[in-house]
Amino acid sequence: MQRHLTRIKTLACGTLLGAAALLAAPAHASLASFETSPPKVYDHGQTFQDGALTFTAQLATYLQEAGFSEGLGGVVLDSGNPNSCGAVNDCPSGTTGNFYAGVNDGSVNVERAGGFYALRSLRFSFFTPIGGIDDGSYGQLVLTGTTTDGLTVTRSADFAGQDNDGHFMFSTWTLDDDFAALKLSNLNISACLFDGNGGCYNMAEWAPFAAQFAIDDLQVDIPLPGSAPLLLLGLAGLAVLRRRAH
Known part of the structure; x- marks a missing residue:
């Protein structure tokens, strides 16, 4: 016995x-804050590295479907440089240093070379095409994640309104536990605009090329090489x- x-x-x-x-498969946190990426314009398909992630600027989906393969997809801007934004775009408030802006209904793909990652949180804002527009939430940031087993999972969150000086504000989005647990092979980040009837559209007929966004401080978890x-x-x-x- x-x-x-x-x-x-x-x-x-x-x-x-x-x-x-x-259960203790080691992972470590990584932050993509765009501080190592100098201010620069990115055309469709151009990539840059920040932290553990690779960012690829994308034209608007409807332009790609129409056969276009060239054009502006996004830009890294310095929030502390008054020349970064002006009459055409108004830089959002509530962040320091550099941030990435998706413009003209475009999006950005976020991947990690050689493996997957998990997104925990990010900061985001509406990136208005013009300054001086009325306060309010004009749309949403849209996350479309593709997992390592081929699933597609989408989340969206409303853009914040303006500060006392009339600048749209960055806000922090902490992802829900289910999304944060996903093993992402790719994440597409885009924006949509409200139509006033409960819908939100990337190519808005009443405001073409105006679904724009700014992102900063992507907090991700990536597996250590010894995990497997x-x-x-x-x-x-x-x-x-x-x-x-x-």
């Missing part, structure tokens, strides 16, 4: 150790201990 109990304890211990290895070997080690430990127990 004692010998049987000892085997059970050994197996239980091995199970706990293996489970700990599985650790998981395999945990499984191997379980298998060995089970064989010994029998």
Whole structure:
């Protein structure tokens, strides 16, 4: 009886150790704040690296479907430079340093070279095509994530309104637990505009090329290089201990 109990304890211990290895697969946080990316205009298909992520500027979907393959997709701007924004665009408030702006109904693809990542939070704002427009929430930021197993998951959040000086404001979006747990192979970030009847559209007939957004401080989790070997080690430990127990 004692010998049987000892085997059970050994197996239980091995199970706990293996489970700990599985649950503690190491990941570390990475921040894409665009501080290492100098202010620059990005045409469709052009990429840049920031933090652990690769950003690819995209033309508006309807332009791509119409056969266009060239044109402005986005721009990195310096919020502290008064020349970055002017009569054409009004820089949002509530951030410091650089940020990325998607313009002209365009979007941006966000990937991690060589693997997946999880998005925890980001900061975002409406990037108005002109200054001096009335206060209010004009639309939403739209996240379309593609997971490593091919699923497509979408989330959206309303843009904040203006500050006391009439500038649209950055706000922080902490993703829900279900989305934050996704293993993303790609994330497309775009904007849509409200139609006043409950709809939100990227190509708005009443305001073409006006679905614009600004993003900053993408907080992501990425797996460490040793994660997969650790998981395999945990499984191997379980298998060995089970064989010994029998």
